[in-house]
Amino acid sequence: MHSISFPYSNTLNLNHIFSPKRVAPTRLTVRSVYGFEPLTRSDWQSSCAILTSNVASQELNDGAAADHVPAVNDHKNAFTDLKLLPNGKLTVGEKNDKPFQPKPLTISDLSPAPMHGSQLRVAYQGVPGAYSEAAAGKAYPNCEAIPCDQFDVAFKAVELWIADRAVLPVENSLGGSIHRNYDLLLRHRLHIVGEVQLPVHHCLLALPGIRKEYLTRVISHPQALSQCEHTLTKLGLNVAREAVDDTAGAAEFVANNNLRDTAAIASARAADLYGLNVLADGIQDDPNNVTRFVMLAREPIIPRTDRPFKTSIVFAHDKGTSVLFKVLSAFAFRNISLTKIESRPHRNRPIRLVDDENVGTAKHFEYLFYVDFEASMADVRAQNALSEVQEFTSFLRVLGSYPMDMTPWNPSSSIGDHH
Ligand SMILES: O=C(O)C(=O)C[C@]1(C(=O)O)C=C[C@@H](O)C=C1
Structure with missing residues (x-):
């Protein structure tokens, strides 16, 4: 299986975050985001909030492990190069622009429960119509969902105050763990502040007028392909299956390129957004297909005992x-x-x-x-x-x-x- 790459028009990507305008782009330096020195026993008696912020500050000051894990530490440069548009979209500032100033923490930053969701900016990976966008909406109703082209862009968007939260998939009941996000959780300093489980109901989408018999290829996110593997075979679709970055992006790709021999596995919402027909509905191998997402923030929440x-x-x-x-x-x-x-x-x-x-x-x-x-x-x-x-x-x-x-x-x- 190989990957098709295609440009996203409105998604955040690394070029947005790190100015492409520099003549000789400075390479990001490598810095550890986690140390290997355990905290003292007494530290563990305090709350998770205190624990995790201790760890973060210890890690920040820990130059010894500097070559352990690549991560972004060129934040100062990134701040001066960034300009945030009112709609939350990112653009690249000129050298003499006013430096980007991080906002001070507010009470809603510390209490990221869904009731604080109003106009929270929530980064997700994919394009509109992706399941991750729906998960962001479930986690933070009425949020402004910000599409990002890769998982680590979503992490960085929160770290650089471009977004308030990120909502990212970590596991699926059929496809298993999304390993990339486990690795990124360690490389970045964000805290898990919630989880949301989303039933995932896949559709087979193609251009209007296209029938199953015309198809030579099905494209989607690798997780979606694996969640529909047996059903595709049962439908007689023993055609090439190719992985792309997200389900809705696959639908957009079929539509934008007028591909008459290619179907996408994506949501019904993606069909509506990109003008495709639903050839088959509910094609996941198990009707109870569910993906678990985690909500990430710059600060941890105060743990409680009055609810699970x-x-x-x-x-x-x-x-x-x-x-x-x-x-x-x-x-x-x-x-x-x-x-x-x-x-x-x-x-x-x-x-x-x-x-x-x-x-x-x-x-x-x-x-x-x-x-x-x-x-x-x-x-x-x-x-x-x-x-x-x-x-x-x-x-x-x-x-x-x-x-x-x-x-x-x-x-x-x-x-x-x-x-
Ligand atoms: O491609 C999407 O629509 C996504 O949101 C990504 C993703 C994933 O990474 O697992 C999320 C939910 C589904 O399990 C399939 C794909």
Whole structure:
């Protein structure tokens, strides 16, 4: 499967964020956004908000790990080059423009619950009609959704105050984890402040007058292709399947290029927006197809105990035996349920070599583990569990403690639904 690239007209992209007008573009420097020094035990007794901001400031000052993870630290330059239009769209300023000033925090920045959604600027990846746009609308009703061409542009848009929040997919019930966003959560300093689950109802879209028999190709986001894999085969569409950046972008591409041999998998809203016909409706392999998105902000929220909360952490384990078992038992012994565990390659230390004189050198792969558990950081059980986890880990970071999405399950309420 290969990727088709095509220009987005109204989406934020890296060129918008980092001035393309410089004659010799300065390359961004590499800087660590996370350290490997665990905090002291007493720090873990305080709230998630305090914890996470401690970590952030420690990381900011931690030059020692500077070559660990590439991230943007050229914010000052970016600020002076940016100009924000009133509609929230980004444009590139001239050198002598007034420098872009970050806004001071307001109370709504600290309380990112949906009721504060009015005209919040929310970055998402894709173009209008993408499921991520719908997720942004579900998370923050009445928000101004800002399309971005890549996930890391959405992260940067929030970091640079171009957007107030980002809403990004992390996992799908059929396709599994969206690994890129797990990796980006570590490279950036944003906090998870909420989650939203969106039933995803896919349609097969083509130009008006086109029938299934004419098709030689189906294009969509790789997750959408994998969510519809079996249904496409059942429909007799054993044609080329090609990945593009997002579902609605695929629909726009078919429409803009008048492609008579190509269909897109996208939402019914994308069909309306880009003037395509729905050839088949509900083509996801499971009717209960759902994608989980996280809401990201510059500041964490204050964790509470008066409603169900989830906490997301990431850790790297130290040497020793049964470390993962010990870490996970810290939650089990306190009756804290884990809802998700994900491992990703530890890019800064991908391999551990263990020499054995007689046999040779064993190579172990090193991992970062992402765990979600059902407790608030305001809950003493979670604080104690993390104190214990810290003893077995070389690195631990709380990505966020946030209200669980408790909306009643109703798959047919998806924005992708054609009816
Ligand atoms: O392409 C889109 O419409 C998206 O919003 C992205 C995305 C994803 O990354 O998983 C979101 C929901 C669906 O699972 C399919 C694609």
